[in-house]
Amino acid sequence: MTPSQAELDILHVLWAHAPATVRFVHEHLQTKKEVGYTTTLKQIQRMTEKGLIAQHKTGRSHEYTPLVQEEDVKKSLFQQLVDTAFQGSTIDLVMHALGQEQPSESELSELESWLQARKEQASPSEDKHT
Template sequence: MSPKPQESPTESELEILRVLWANGPSTVRDVHTVLSKSRTVGYTGILKLMQIMADKGLVTRDESERSHVYSTSIREEQTQRRLVKDLLTSAFHGSADKLVMQALAAKKVTPEELSEIRRMLDELEQRSK
């Protein structure tokens, strides 16, 4: 079992994690193929980064086949929660309301998103009673 990651992933590591979350266990070549559709990336750079991610505990590596297969060792939701917590602490001094207000102001929110946000707030309110 890999050690639990102690630090948040970098932006480049997040790109790789997104590919693994979307596609499941993958080889370096698989990840490289996906990432190279949107920008120029080198195979060896992806390989090195995935090796570092394995050392950090962000991914696990199955070495039983010739082409090693990488899997995430953390769920997407766990990573998002950790990143939000880091942002909340560093940029908003722990103020959740300021974080939410800035998030809502940063992009146009659809009526469906607003409805879902209201539903989640109602649910949180019910749990806190």
């Protein structure tokens, strides 16, 4: 399942601060954009129904925790972007991203290291006979 932007905003708060109350989530959302408390409450209720988050009663209040892992959601969103905007081509997405702005020297070094590690993983190990 791919969460909506509003659901993602709530999930980001919960991934960083769970368990959290509706009030806590709402206050965090307010720092980025104007949103009504009842809107946050309703969104959290819907997310609970969808199985994205779980509700736990703590004293007189309810706290919420995410049921979906951040990495799983990122993979799903990434795949959706690749499939829809880049017709399934991951390399086109990467080339597009790299072409948008000039990467710093440290970013280029990090990318080179990452690519080298991927090449080594992809190459079959060679047996050396002496």
